[in-house]
Amino acid sequence: MTMMNDNMQRPVMLIVDDVEINRVILAQFFKDDFDICEASNGEEALIFVTDHPVSVILLDLVMPIMDGFDLLARLKRDDRFRDIPVIATTARTENDSEVRAMELGAADFITKPYNPTVVRSRVHNVLSRLENEWRKLEQTAQSQEIIDMRRRIELDALTGLYDRDNFCRKAAAFMQMDAAQKYVLVFLDINYFKVVNDLFSVETGNLLLRSSAAFLQSVASGVGIAGRLEADHFALCLPQSALNIEAIIAGLDGVVQSLNIPQNIRFYAGIYPVSNVFLAVSQMCDRAHTALNTAKGRYTQRFAWYDEKMREDEVEEHLILRDMAGALADGQFSIHIQPIFDIETGEDYTGEVLVRWYHPLKEFIPPARFIPIFEKNGFVARIDRFVWEESCKMLAYEKETFGRVIPVSVNLSRLNFYDEHLVEYILGLIKKYDLEPWMLKLEITESAYTDNMHLLIDTVARFQKEGFKILMDDFGSGYSSLNMLRNMPVDILKLDMRFLEDIQHDKRAQAIVRNVVNLARDIDMEVVIEGVETKEQLDFLRSIGCKNIQGFLLSYPMPKEKYLDRFVHKPEPLKV
Ligand code: C2E
Ligand code: CA
Ligand code: CA
Numbered sequence: 001m002t003m004m005n006d007n008m009q010r011p012v013m014l015i016v017d018d019v020e021i022n023r024v025i026l027a028q029f030f031k032d033d034f035d036i037c038e039a040s041n042g043e044e045a046l047i048f049v050t051d052h053p054v055s056v057i058l059l060d061l062v063m064p065i066m067d068g069f070d071l072l073a074r075l076k077r078d079d080r081f082r083d084i085p086v087i088a089t090t091a092r093t094e095n096d097s098e099v100r101a102m103e104l105g106a107a108d109f110i111t112k113p114y115n116p117t118v119v120r121s122r123v124h125n126v127l128s129r130l131e132n133e134w135r136k137l138e139q140t141a142q143s144q145e146i147i148d149m150r151r152r153i154e155l156d157a158l159t160g161l162y163d164r165d166n167f168c169r170k171a172a173a174f175m176q177m178d179a180a181q182k183y184v185l186v187f188l189d190i191n192y193f194k195v196v197n198d199l200f201s202v203e204t205g206n207l208l209l210r211s212s213a214a215f216l217q218s219v220a221s222g223v224g225i226a227g228r229l230e231a232d233h234f235a236l237c238l239p240q241s242a243l244n245i246e247a248i249i250a251g252l253d254g255v256v257q258s259l260n261i262p263q264n265i266r267f268y269a270g271i272y273p274v275s276n277v278f279l280a281v282s283q284m285c286d287r288a289h290t291a292l293n294t295a296k297g298r299y300t301q302r303f304a305w306y307d308e309k310m311r312e313d314e315v316e317e318h319l320i321l322r323d324m325a326g327a328l329a330d331g332q333f334s335i336h337i338q339p340i341f342d343i344e345t346g347e348d349y350t351g352e353v354l355v356r357w358y359h360p361l362k363e364f365i366p367p368a369r370f371i372p373i374f375e376k377n378g379f380v381a382r383i384d385r386f387v388w389e390e391s392c393k394m395l396a397y398e399k400e401t402f403g404r405v406i407p408v409s410v411n412l413s414r415l416n417f418y419d420e421h422l423v424e425y426i427l428g429l430i431k432k433y434d435l436e437p438w439m440l441k442l443e444i445t446e447s448a449y450t451d452n453m454h455l456l457i458d459t460v461a462r463f464q465k466e467g468f469k470i471l472m473d474d475f476g477s478g479y480s481s482l483n484m485l486r487n488m489p490v491d492i493l494k495l496d497m498r499f500l501e502d503i504q505h506d507k508r509a510q511a512i513v514r515n516v517v518n519l520a521r522d523i524d525m526e527v528v529i530e531g532v533e534t535k536e537q538l539d540f541l542r543s544i545g546c547k548n549i550q551g552f553l554l555s556y557p558m559p560k561e562k563y564l565d566r567f568v569h570k571p572e573p574l575k576v
Contacts, residue, residue: 010033010034010035011033011034011035011055011056012034012035012036012037012052012053012054012055013030013034013035013036013037013054013055013056013057013058013123014037014038014039014045014048014049014054014056014057014058015027015036015037015038015039015057015058016038016039016040016041016042016044016045016057016058016059016060016063016068016071017038017040017058017059017060017063017089018040018041018060018063018064019060020040022060022089022112023038023040025114026058026089026114026119029114029116029119029120030120030123032280033172034055034056037052037054040063041063041064041065041066041067042063042065042066042067042068042070042071042074043065043066045057045059045066045071046066046071046074046075049075049080049081049084050080054084055084055085055127056084056085056086056087056123056126056127057075057084057085057086057087058086058087058089058110058123059071059072059086059087059088059089059106060088060089061088061089061090061097061101062097068088068101069097069100069101069104072086072088072101072104072105072106073104075105076104076105082105085107085126085127085130086105086106086107087106087107087108087109087110087122087123087126088101088102088106088108088109088110089109089110089111089112090109090110090111090112091111091112107126107129107130108122108125108126109122110122110123117179117278120176120278121176121179121278124172124173124176124177125176125177127173128173128174128176128177131173154166156213156227156228158206158209158210158213158228159209159210159212159213159214159228160210160213160217161213161216161217161226161227161228161234162225162226162227162228163227163228163229164227164228164229164230164282166227167225167226167227167228167229167235167237167281168227168280168281168282168285169281170225170227170237171185171225171227171235171237171281171284172277172280172281174224174225174237175237175274175277176277176278179277179278181239181240182239182240182241182273182274183237183238183239183240183273183274183277184236184237184238184239184240184243184271184272184273184274185235185236185237185271185272185274185281185284185285185287185288186235186236186237186238186243186245186248186269186270186271186272186288187229187233187234187235187269187270187271187272187285187288187289187291187292188216188233188234188235188236188248188252188267188268188269188292189232189233189234189267189268189269189289189292189296190208190212190232190265190266190267190268191264191265191266191267191268191296192264192265193205193208193231193232193265195265196208196261196265200261204259204261207259208255208256208259208261209228209232211255211258211259212234212252212255212267213226213228213234215251215252215254215255216234216236216248216252219236219238219248219251220236220237220238223238223239223242224236224237224238224239224242225237225238229285233289235285235288236248237281240273243271245269245271245303248269249267249269249302249303252266252267253266253267266302267302268292268295268296268302268303269292269295269302269303269304270287270288270289270290270291270292270293270294270295270303270304270305270306271288271291271303271304271305271306272284272285272287272288272291272305272306273305273306287306287310287314288306290306290310290313290314291304291305291306291307291310292304294310316362316369317373319362320365320369320370320373321373321377323359324370324374324379325379327357327359328382328383328386332357332358332359332360333355333356333357333383333386333387334355334356334358334390334559334560335353335354335355335356335387335390335391335394335560336353336354336355336356336557336558336559336560336563337351337352337353337354337394337408337557337558337560337563337567338351338352338354338550338555338556338557338558339351339550339554339555339563339567340352340528340530340548340549340550341548341549341550341554341555341574342547342548343538343541343542343546343547343548343549343574344547346574347571347574349547349548350406350407350408350409350441350548351406351407351408351409351563351567352408352409352410352411352443352530352550352557353387353390353391353408353409353410353411354367354411354557355367355371355383355386355387355411356557357370371383371413374413375413375414375415378415380413380415381413381415381416381419384410384411384412384413384416385425387410387411388410388426388429388440389429390560391408391410391440392429392430392432392433392435392440393433394408394560394564395407395408395433395435395439395440396433396434396435397564398564398568399434399435401569402568402569404568405435405439406567406568407438407439407440407441407469408439408440408441409440409441409442409443409471410440410441410442410443411443411445411473412442412443412444412448413445414444414445414447414448414451417448417451417452417455417456417459418452418455422459423459423462423463423466426440426442426463426468427466436467437466437467437468438467438468438469440468441468441469441470441471441492442463442468442469442470442471443471443472443473443494444456444460444470444471444472444473444490445473445474446472446473446474446475446476446477446478446481446484446496447474447477447478449478449480449484449488450478450479450480453484453487456488457487457488460488460490464489464491469491469492470490470491470492471490471491471492471493471494471528472484472485472490472492472493472494473494474494474496474497475493475494475495475496475516476495476496476499476512476516477496477498485523490525491525491526492525492526492527492528493516493520493525493526493527493528494527494528494529494530495513495516495527495528495529495530497530497531499512499513499516500513500529500531500532500533500537503536503537503540504534504536504537504540510540513529513540513541513544514544517544517545517546521545526548527546527548528548528549528550529541529546529548529549529550529551530549530550530551531550531551531552532549532550532551532552532553532554533551533552533553534553535553537551537553538551538553554574
């Protein structure tokens with residue numbers, strides 16, 4: 001029987017019908033899961049199957065030249081074709097043709113006009129039924145070789161679970177077999193798995209994966225499907241009634257403990273309640289993964305369900321991706337500037353330029369929402385260039401109109417560092433607007449350092465050589481803040497805002513902030529503290545000698561016209 005091509009390409013579906021529109025409709029239903037081939041009569045179909053491996057045939061019974069009955073009879077008489085499942089397509093009125101087709105060996109039939117759900121589930125049922133029969137046959141087969149070969153193709157070599165492709169196929173077939181049931185798709189991931197390989201050994205890592213896989217297989221055995229999608233990502237497809245997520249997590253904790261691996265290396269789970277069994281399983285996995293990400297990092301919550309809010313976010317992400325390029329061309333992006341004060345002199349010290357997107361339908365979309373999406377698809381590089389150019393235009397305007405320039409800092413997404421002409425590009429802007437490098441400070445987020453240390457160190461040095469000042473944004477949020485300070489002499493540190501949360505009561509946070517400020521002073525760096533919202537925070541910062549402060553307490557970000565008027569044209573004294 002030809003269920004799949006040996007080389008694991010997509011299965012081939014042959015649609016035989018003399019009416020083109022019928023072929024087009026059916027092809028539409030199945031194009032995501034099969035390679036579709038078409039024939040307009042029995043004779044063409046027979047020629048096709050002689051030369052090509054076919055997984056399933058959809059066969060119209062009433063056709064000129066060689067009709068469906070004739071073809072069916074020939075296929076079933078021939079050893080080469082006997083096992084290809086044939087599903088007859090009939091009009092509602094042709095009751096006795098259905099009986100005749102089944103007698104001739106059709107696996108099932110579908111009636112016109114086609115209902116996509118019914119059609120798809122019939123085809124999938126037929127295929128899974130045959131697959132089950134194949135499996136039974138396989139179990140009793142004499143030839144161990146065939147079994148081994150099939151396993152090698154479908155199963156992940158390390159753990160013996162289905163690999164991603166096969167998990168998706170098997171899970172789809174499993175759910176579609178009884179589409180009326182409620183199912184869940186569970187995505188499991190080991191937090192800090194990389195640490196296991198680094199700290200122990202690759203063998204320990206592999207042992208952890210194999211033991212976890214064996215446990216998950218025992219969970220799925222008889223009730224569902226287990227797979228290893230990639231690396232330390234596992235998935236389960238189960239009827240919702242069979243899911244006991246606490247027990248699964250406890251079992252996996254047991255596996256980790258039995259290998260004497262530290263307790264902070266642990267499994268997290270995301271659960272997607274399947275609402276439509278015909279949705280692509282890879283998409284179900286993505287949704288479960290989205291849910292998982294909300295649980296990860298929290299110590300007490302080990303799993304999360306995909307919910308309505310996540311669905312809305314997904315819709316919004318889709319909208320953002322759809323609209324971004326048009327929005328840039330359409331002038332929906334603009335810059336706002338947040339002044340940063342020197343609280344000793346009470347004067348404006350500099351400003352930070354922040355991008356704003358006013359979408360005609362959604363109105364304001366915060367950058368925290370769209371920047372991460374733009375970072376994934378690279379569009380952030382275009383937005384950043386837009387922001388730098390707008391900033392330079394503003395500085396040129398200050399120079400020309402007021403005869404003085406207050407420097408601003410702009411944000412550089414980590415992606416920019418992969419552009420080898422980055423330094424030249426920004427230098428080009430400075431020349432184009434007749435500015436000087438000290439006027440445009442560059443903020444680099446600390447996490448960029450972990451991406452590609454050497455590239456970053458090199459680029460920062462080139463910028464500094466040209467006279468640019470570099471700020472390290474969100475300092476203290478990453479894993480190697482101090483190492484980075486040693487290797488990359490930036491000019492200004494911007495402390496991560498989270499250190500300020502609750503600083504009045506948190507003695508440890510106070511000590512950290514105080515010492516970071518001292519450390520910076522020791523190595524001749526300036527410090528900017530951002531996110532200052534309360535008078536108490538400001539008093540504390542003042543008491544430890546911080547000068548440069550940014551935060552809602554002193555000023556919100558504002559449109560450039562307002563900023564120019566209030567801080568460049570007629571500077572307002574600081575009121576706090
Ligand atoms: P960031 O670079 O850390 O920018 C500071 C963020 O803190 C800004 O949020 C600012 O409005 C906010 N903020 C300022 N003072 C306070 C305060 O007192 N309390 C609180 N809670 N927040 C305060 P915004 O404008 O929403 O930007 C968020 C993030 O989006 C930025 O964080 C930055 O990572 C990114 N972003 C913004 N504009 C750009 C841009 O032009 N390019 C790139 N690549 N990223 C940008
Ligand atoms: Ca920033
Ligand atoms: Ca920041």
